[in-house]
């Protein structure tokens with residue numbers, strides 16, 4: 602079908618409404634549109650005609666495209682102006698609520714622990730996560746054949762004998778070096794790294810560590826402090842027991858158990874039918890550790906203890922699987 606003069610198209614565009622503009626565009630320029638068709642039929646013309654007719658057709662097509670776009674813009678702007686003029690906007694209406702995040706349960710429990718210890722007069726100390734062998738092991742009286750020093754258990758960095766700290770205890774040494782010979786009372790929360798690869802251990806987890814050094818600090822001070830901490834966290838009535846244990850950096854050493862929070866000591870899978878759950882490791886600071894930190898073990902004594910924050914969070918919130926704390930599933934996390 603031969604193309605019509607430009608004015609024919611302009612008249613039609615001038616009278617079209619918004620849907621009409623789109624209908625005209627399809628009718629003329631769509632895949633089977635009349636102008637598309639006319640361009641397609643150029644191939645059948647004599648070569649001497651083809652060039653001239655082709656140029657005219659292309660000019661016409663461009664002009665039509667341009668006017669269609671202009672008309673569409675103008676109609677859309679008119680419609681918006683009309684809508685704004687007729688609609689009253691009530692600025693006093695409540696807005697759409699915005700979803701706000703909140704602390705992760707591990708951060709919540711760490712904040713809770715820190716506030717308990719700060720209330721007892723402890724200061725918060727921090728240290729680097731990349732440590733040297735001396736701060737992480739040697740100064741803490743880890744014998745050279747201790748399994749924690751094995752390549753299997755720690756992440757060693759290629760350069761210069763550095764490693765990712767396997768516990769928060771090197772912060773004890775750093776804090777002692779800064780404070781000696783003055784008394785010291787600190788907690789050190791933070792992330793630690795081990796090359797564990799079984800189902801119940803992650804390669805990265807969190808600990809909180811406490812250290813007290815002063816004249817005549819005794820096991821009685823240690824027991825009173827950890828008992829106050831456990832009762833503040835788990836309730837005044839929670840059963841507690843101390844059990845002798847071994848750690849390289851304390852002597853004597855003891856672990857604190859609390860009565861199973863899941864079964865009220867009746868025996869369940871989580872307490873392995875014992876009625877007790879291990880909560881923390883503790884002890885009197887080994888004289889060699891005091892010396893490494895710059896203190897004289899003849900003049901002062903101290904106690905230290907450490908807990909796993911993931912484990913405490915599981916006990917405190919009664920979460921049965923540690924992986925829930927690591928996976929970032931919002932259906933779980935939004936419950937806290």
Ligand SMILES: [Zn+2]
Pocket residue numbers: 861862863864865866867868869870871872873874876877
């Ligand atoms: Zn139990």
